[in-house]
Amino acid sequence: CTVHTDRGSQFRSRKFVGALHRHSMVGSMGRVGACGDNAAMESFFSLLQKNVLNRHAWTTREELRIAIVTWIERTYHRRRRQDGLGRLTPIEYETIMTTTATQAA
Template sequence: MESFFSLLQKDVLHRRSWATRDELRFAIVSWIERTYHRRRRQARLGGLTPVEYGAVMNKQVALAA
C-alpha cells in the first residue's frame, strides 16, 4: 500500500497545484484507471500486468488463426 501512495504523490499530487477538489479527484481516478491498474500485476492474470496479458493473448490468437 505504501508504494501505491508514493506513486500517487509522485505522479499526480506533486505535479501541479489543483484549483478544486473535484479537479484533483478526477486526476486521481484517471491516474488509477489509466496508469496504475495497467502496470499493477494481477493475481488473476497469472502475475502479469493487464498490458502483458493482452500481448500474450493477442499472440496466441494470432498463432491460432
C-alpha cells in the same frame, strides 16, 4: 472510504477516530507484527504522490479527484505490472481470471 493505517498511537486516538466518523470514513489497521501489511498501500501512495499530487497545484477537490481516478484507471491498472499478480497488470489478471471462471462454468 476506508483509511488504512499502521498501529501507531496517533491513528488510535479519539481525535483521529472522531475525524474519521465526522467524514463518514472507516478506519482499518494492519495486524500486529505484520510489516508487509502496509507495503502495498505505501507503494501505491508513493506512486500517486510522484505521478499526480506533486505535478500540479489543484484549484478544486473535484479536479484532484478526477486526476487521481484518471491516473488509477489509465496508468496504474492498465500499465503497471505487479509481482503479486504474476507480473501481469490488474486488467490482464482480471481478464484471465474472468475467462477462466467463465470456461469453468
